[in-house]
Amino acid sequence: MNRDRRDFLAQSTKLLFLTGAAQLGFEALLRGEPEAAPNYKTTDHWWGMIIDIEKCIGCGNCVRACKEENDVPREPYYFRTWVERYHVPDGDIERPQVDSPNGGYDGFPEKYRAGDGAKSFFVPKMCNHCAHSPCVQVCPVGATFESPDGVVLVDPTYCLGCRYCVQACPYGCRYIDPRTHTVDKCSLCYHRITKGLTTACCEACPTEARVLGDLKDPKDPIHEFLRTHKVQVLKPQMATGSKTYYNGLDGSVR
């Protein structure tokens, strides 16, 4: 065996590359052509949402519309979108009182008095369609993913129901569907937005507190809104790349 280190390295590198090439070639052979989507190019879009807290009246239209459109179980505690009521006494943003009776499905019966020195407002919540989603990162089987147009979707036929993603989502946006025992979440009405419609929640919102936007479309009014308003995302310290922008977001909102 008179072979020096140089030979050995050259040989190993060659083998390494050959194995890699064979693997890539074989995978390309297996996967075939991507599915055709007529008139809708995923790479032309990058979806996001604006939620204007100063316009939200807490009517619960979005919660009801979402359940109607997406066949979300009616019983409490299953929501793709819900509305929270914040009540912050004495401007103490560390101790807000938060409630969300039935997710806002039946509206919000008045429970605070006007002029009690607190600020009150509604905060609609939903999947933030993060560009770097923690939920996608923890899925062990590839059943949840960021689509090429920036929507975090679920593949229910592939989901094991392991609940890792439910725990990973910092915004609490996922639930296990009691009928299928697989995970479900806001799909940003993917079946609607790819047909040129807006989401069901935006369709039903009477004050335009929610507006869907295409961040890749230079003509979309979302750009003008983001330029002229002081917006914030939820939990920016988590660096999730959230694409749900809140206008008028108070520091007490978690």
Next chain:
Amino acid sequence: MKVLFGHKDHLVRMAALFLAGIVVFLVLKAVFVPKGFGVYGHYRAGALEENRAHPVAYAGRAACVECHSDVPETAKGGGHAFIRCEACHGPLAAHAGDPGEHQAVRPESKVLCARCHAPNVARPARFPQVDPAEHAGDEACTACHTAHNPRQQKEGAK
């Protein structure tokens, strides 16, 4: 070199074993990895199409005004002009698809109007709010107000 090829049989057997292993792996992979997995990323590409296949319940304003073109005329200039039809009337894609088979139901004004306009301290202060019982007793809101243009009062309104 002599040491290496002195035991040719061993090497051939080992190589055959490896080859068989690789073939089994590739066959299992082809069987178990679904079609389209990995086209766009670590997921099944077909899941995009399946998500798109979900039926639509809310038809959208454009579908409504195709037939009900008079309503935007009534609403013009009013506080409700920008509200989309199905915000109040509910999901009506079935009605838009076949108006004969699926009738739209007129919402109950006393319930519907209060959802947005009943007083609530968490609502933005500039948003018009009124206690329906105090304001009109048992009378329906639409007895005086035009639903599509609420500042326009109907004839005979007090």
